Amino acid sequence: MDKFRPLIDYINRIVTLTEEEEQQLSSLLSYRKLLKGQYFLQQGDVCKFSGFVIKGCTKTFYVDDEGQEHVVMFSIEDWWTSDMGSYITQKPADFNVQCLENTELIHFSYENQEQMLREIPKLERFFRIIIERAFVASQKRIVRNMSMSAKDRYLLFRKEYPKIEQRIPQYLIASYLGITKEFLSKIKSHLILEQ
Amino acid sequence: MDKFRPLIDYINRIVTLTEEEEQQLSSLLSYRKLLKGQYFLQQGDVCKFSGFVIKGCTKTFYVDDEGQEHVVMFSIEDWWTSDMGSYITQKPADFNVQCLENTELIHFSYENQEQMLREIPKLERFFRIIIERAFVASQKRIVRNMSMSAKDRYLLFRKEYPKIEQRIPQYLIASYLGITKEFLSKIKSHLILEQ
DNA sequence: CGAAAATTTGACATGACTCAACTGGAGTGG
DNA sequence: CCACTCCAGTTGAGTCATGTCAAATTTTCG
Numbered sequence: 001m002d003k004f005r006p007l008i009d010y011i012n013r014i015v016t017l018t019e020e021e022e023q024q025l026s027s028l029l030s031y032r033k034l035l036k037g038q039y040f041l042q043q044g045d046v047c048k049f050s051g052f053v054i055k056g057c058t059k060t061f062y063v064d065d066e067g068q069e070h071v072v073m074f075s076i077e078d079w080w081t082s083d084m085g086s087y088i089t090q091k092p093a094d095f096n097v098q099c100l101e102n103t104e105l106i107h108f109s110y111e112n113q114e115q116m117l118r119e120i121p122k123l124e125r126f127f128r129i130i131i132e133r134a135f136v137a138s139q140k141r142i143v144r145n146m147s148m149s150a151k152d153r154y155l156l157f158r159k160e161y162p163k164i165e166q167r168i169p170q171y172l173i174a175s176y177l178g179i180t181k182e183f184l185s186k187i188k189s190h191l192i193l194e195q
Numbered sequence: 196m197d198k199f200r201p202l203i204d205y206i207n208r209i210v211t212l213t214e215e216e217e218q219q220l221s222s223l224l225s226y227r228k229l230l231k232g233q234y235f236l237q238q239g240d241v242c243k244f245s246g247f248v249i250k251g252c253t254k255t256f257y258v259d260d261e262g263q264e265h266v267v268m269f270s271i272e273d274w275w276t277s278d279m280g281s282y283i284t285q286k287p288a289d290f291n292v293q294c295l296e297n298t299e300l301i302h303f304s305y306e307n308q309e310q311m312l313r314e315i316p317k318l319e320r321f322f323r324i325i326i327e328r329a330f331v332a333s334q335k336r337i338v339r340n341m342s343m344s345a346k347d348r349y350l351l352f353r354k355e356y357p358k359i360e361q362r363i364p365q366y367l368i369a370s371y372l373g374i375t376k377e378f379l380s381k382i383k384s385h386l387i388l389e390q
Numbered sequence: 391c392g393a394a395a396a397t398t399t400g401a402c403a404t405g406a407c408t409c410a411a412c413t414g415g416a417g418t419g420g
Numbered sequence: 421c422c423a424c425t426c427c428a429g430t431t432g433a434g435t436c437a438t439g440t441c442a443a444a445t446t447t448t449c450g
Contacts, residue, residue, distance in 0.1 A: 064342045072338060085331040088324075094338070117320070124319035125312070129283075131326045136280040138333040143267060143289070145340055146373040147259045150406070169428065178341040183406055185430055345438070364396065378438055380398050 003031045006054040007106045015122045028112040033104050040097040047086035047093045049107040056103025062095045071175040150179045151187050198226045201249040202301045210317045223307040228299050235292040242281035242288045244302040251298025257290045266370040269359050345374045346382050
């Protein structure tokens with residue numbers, strides 16, 4: 001039963017659950033293993049689950065009209081993964097979520113989340129707080145994309161997510177940064193020359 | 196007392212407040228009038244209030260190291276305005292919020308919001324839901340900035356926020372779109388030639 | 391009306407993209 | 421253990437989207 005521990009610990013860092021609430025919550029969670037390459041969600045499907053990664057790594061991306069892939073985010077241990085837009089409206093997703101490594105996650109359906117919130121009202125607070133944080137991070141990213149050069153964005157990414165950078169092929173990082181893989185390669189060679 | 200009506204109506208579209216709760220809530224709200232040009236928040240100050248615009252218009256922007264202004268968002272009637280990052284952490288703000296017109300808003304402090312949430316728990320739900328929506332909108336914007344040309348972003352903006360476009364000088368719209376005022380001007384003249 | 395602010399226009403510069411060729415592992419199988 | 425392929429990464433030439441700067445024009449508003 002303690003496969004849900006990582007999420008419960010994570011929640012307890014923000015609100016405090018009683019023993020009983022932990023039980024109640026656990027009964028509404030599911031655990032899932034996915035292999036590298038498998039999809040947690042496909043563009044066009046309704047996103048029925050929110051996922052919390054406990055091991056491995058996913059990429060969230062979408063394919064535009066020209067067939068170009070754009071990475072929206074990566075999720076590693078202790079991060080959430082889903083298409084929030086699709087999840088809250090229960091309309092077809094804009095995004096795909098695919099595993100970059102063998103991945104284990106805890107997930108729950110929209111209906112189960114509603115039930116959680118009814119039974120354990122303090123989870124309203126928990127979800128509000130984590131979404132506030134996600135929103136702030138998202139705003140920050142907009143601002144950065146607007147005011148920083150590709151090179152500076154890359155340097156910042158490297159500083160903020162050193163763990164992610166090491167696990168992920170460069171062409172995906174380029175995509176996340178909003179540049180081409182060729183251009184990222186050129187940025188890197190400039191950086192080497194400089195010092 | 197009914198200066199708080201717009202916000203209460205807005206809340207009631209998402210959760211249902213009793214007469215008594217409306218009273219309670221009202222006692223924790225404040226009303227404020229600002230003149231065109233006045234600041235609701237300045238970069239570096241702690242954002243002590245969340246604001247809900249009932250009349251007028253604000254811009255949220257920041258000034259980067261080169262002294263360049265970047266518009267993060269506009270807020271008109273029935274929209275929120277604040278620096279969420281600063282508000283939730285109570286650390287110095289990255290953003291300024293300034294009125295583009297004479298503006299009336301309802302606002303409340305961080306402490307008052309905490310009190311509201313204690314006294315009227317269903318507001319946890321309310322805030323969670325509106326922040327979810329804001330987060331989704333923010334994600335969408337990231338995606339658009341990554342995959343669309345400046346021209347398409349402008350056309351989309353014009354379609355989505357026709358009301359805002361008419362009220363706001365073009366150089367601010369350019370800034371919001373992440374381009375220079377000169378380039379937006381060129382986009383517009385191309386659009387005219389095209390049809 | 392006149393001054394200041396906003397917008398437009400043009401010449402030129404540059405950051406980032408495209409495409410195509412090349413390099414260099416990491417399997418895989420004979 | 422070699423040959424082959426496949427995939428990620430690099431490099432270079434040419435191009436395009438957007439930026440910079442400066443001047444001209446239009447609009448706004450006291």
